[in-house]
Amino acid sequence: MTETITGAALRVGWIGTGRMGAAMAERLAKAGVDLAVWNRTIAKAAPLREHGATVSESIAGLRDRDVVFTMVSTSEDLERVLLGRDGLLDGERRPAVVVDCSTVSTDASEALRRQCAERGVDFLAAPVSGNGKVVRAGALSIVVSGPEETYARVAHLLGYIGVSVTYVGEGDIARLVKIAHNLLLGVVTQSLAEITVLAEKGGVSRHAFLSFLNDSVMGSVFTRYKSPAFVNLDYTPTFTPILLRKDFDLGLAAARRLGVPMPVTAATAQLVQASVGSGRVDEDFAILLDLQAAASGITLKAENVVVDDGLGAADEAARS
Numbered sequence: 001m002t003e004t005i006t007g008a009a010l011r012v013g014w015i016g017t018g019r020m021g022a023a024m025a026e027r028l029a030k031a032g033v034d035l036a037v038w039n040r041t042i043a044k045a046a047p048l049r050e051h052g053a054t055v056s057e058s059i060a061g062l063r064d065r066d067v068v069f070t071m072v073s074t075s076e077d078l079e080r081v082l083l084g085r086d087g088l089l090d091g092e093r094r095p096a097v098v099v100d101c102s103t104v105s106t107d108a109s110e111a112l113r114r115q116c117a118e119r120g121v122d123f124l125a126a127p128v129s130g131n132g133k134v135v136r137a138g139a140l141s142i143v144v145s146g147p148e149e150t151y152a153r154v155a156h157l158l159g160y161i162g163v164s165v166t167y168v169g170e171g172d173i174a175r176l177v178k179i180a181h182n183l184l185l186g187v188v189t190q191s192l193a194e195i196t197v198l199a200e201k202g203g204v205s206r207h208a209f210l211s212f213l214n215d216s217v218m219g220s221v222f223t224r225y226k227s228p229a230f231v232n233l234d235y236t237p238t239f240t241p242i243l244l245r246k247d248f249d250l251g252l253a254a255a256r257r258l259g260v261p262m263p264v265t266a267a268t269a270q271l272v273q274a275s276v277g278s279g280r281v282d283e284d285f286a287i288l289l290d291l292q293a294a295a296s297g298i299t300l301k302a303e304n305v306v307v308d309d310g311l312g313a314a315d316e317a318a319r320s
Contacts, residue, residue, distance in 0.1 A: 010034070012157065013062030013095065014053075014069045015081050015088065016102075017045040019238075020128070021071035023135035024101065024161050028069075029053040031160040036062055059088050067097045067154055074246075075108035082112060089119050097150055099124045099158075101142070103182070103243075105250050109172040113146075122150040126158065127178035131238035134225075137311040139163050143181075145174035176254060182247035183265050185222070185239075189285065190268045192223060193292040196230055201298055207231045207305045214310075224310035226286060233290075233302040235283035241275040244285045248272055 010033070014025040017039040029035045029051035038056045039045040045055045059081060062068050068088060072078050078100060082088050088095070098121055100109070109125050116123040124146035134140050140162035144151055151167050158165045168174055199209040210227045213219050228234060248269040255262045271288065280287050293300045 010066045010154070010157065011064070012036070012067050012069065013056075013065035013088075014038070014071070015059060015062065016071035016077075017048065018071070018073070019132040020130075020135065021101075022048065023132040024071060024128075024140070025053065025069070026051050027135065027138075027161050028157065033157065033160065036065060038062055058086065060086055060091060062088060063091050063093045063095065065095045067099060067157065068095045069099045069101060071101045073102070073243075075104040078102055078104055078108070078112060083115055089116065089121060094119055094121055097122045097124065097154060099126050099154060101126050101128050103127050103178055103247060103250075104175065106172050106175040106179075106254065109175050113172060122147055124150055124154070125172050125174040127174055128162065129178070129181055130162075133238065133311065135161070139311060142166070143168055143174045143177045145169050145171055145177075179247055179251045179254060182244065183251040183262075183268075186244050186248060186272055186285070187264055187268045188222065189226065190271055190288050190292075192226065192230070193289040196289065197292045197296050197298070200293075200300070201296055205303060206300075207303050207307065210307075221310055224308070228307040228309050229284060229286040230289055231303050231305055231307050233300060235280075235287055237282060237284045239285050240281060240283070241272060241285045241287065242281050245269075245272050245276050 012028060012033050012035050014035060014037040017025055017037055022044065025035065025037050025048055029048055035053040036056050037045045037048050037053050038059050042055065042057065049055060056062055070078060070081060072081060080087065083090065098116055113123040124144055126142055126144045128140055128142050130140040141164040142158050142162040144165060144167050155165060168177055196206055196209060200206055210230060214224045214227060252262065252266060252269060275285065275287055275291055278291065290300060
């Protein structure tokens with residue numbers, strides 16, 4: 001560990017500025033962090049200049065940073081940006097710490113951790129719960145595992161990004177926590193779709209039903225957040241069916257490895273697969289509602305009602 005890993009002296013790099021990565025990097029830049037960013041499509045990183053970040057034309061340009069965050073789509077992408085030709089660690093000069101916020105398998109994370117260790121680089125697994133809107137509202141949750149000393153030294157950076165940062169231990173167990181979280185995400189959304197369609201087919205508007213549910217003990221931050229999509233059929237993507245299917249594959253593989261029966265999750269996985277098979281892979285996974293309606297013999301129409309997603313107050317605070 002280099003002596004530069006101390007407080008405000010940190011120079012930070014960021015790899016991956018898609019919907020999530022850009023929003024997370026923006027929070028670091030707005031906090032005054034010395035930040036340089038890279039994305040395969042440079043145009044997606046360019047808006048961060050407005051918030052004080054510099055944009056690197058190559059990953060190699062981030063090797064002199066103390067800490068580098070990664071936020072990419074797959075295990076293969078993560079391996080490529082770290083270990084591929086001209087990757088972050090493909091050179092004599094390397095950052096002291098890599099903090100990966102992607103959702104990848106535990107096995108892939110363990111392998112990359114070993115590769116980082118061989119090069120003298122500490123590795124933190126730090127997957128997140130939320131989407132771009134949640135990040136901008138200051139409501140992101142982060143779970144972290146890896147060397148506790150390393151976590152302590154970069155915790156303030158994670159605190160700029162998320163409202164909640166939970167350290168769960170050594171190694172890569174944060175990956176299991178995130179996968180378990182996303183399994184519940186899918187199961188709850190499918191259950192919400194089923195009961196919403198049941199109510200509608202019985203003559204209750206989706207808006208009325210979800211208003212009641214959200215104000216009851218069964219309501220949650222998530223059910224409230226998903227209500228505008230369900231009521232108005234706005235499937236602007238925050239998390240696609242393909243990404244959810246990937247997480248179900250990872251979760252069910254972990255369940256087999258650990259000997260944990262998950263019958264409800266397995267059934268939901270088939271419905272997630274059906275959503276992918278529908279071809280609507282560029283929409284939000286809330287299309288599970290449409291598939292449930294079709295299976296129930298009804299066609300949904302947008303209700304065109306203003307619905308509070310529960311993030312309004314947080315959005316206002318973020319803008320002030």
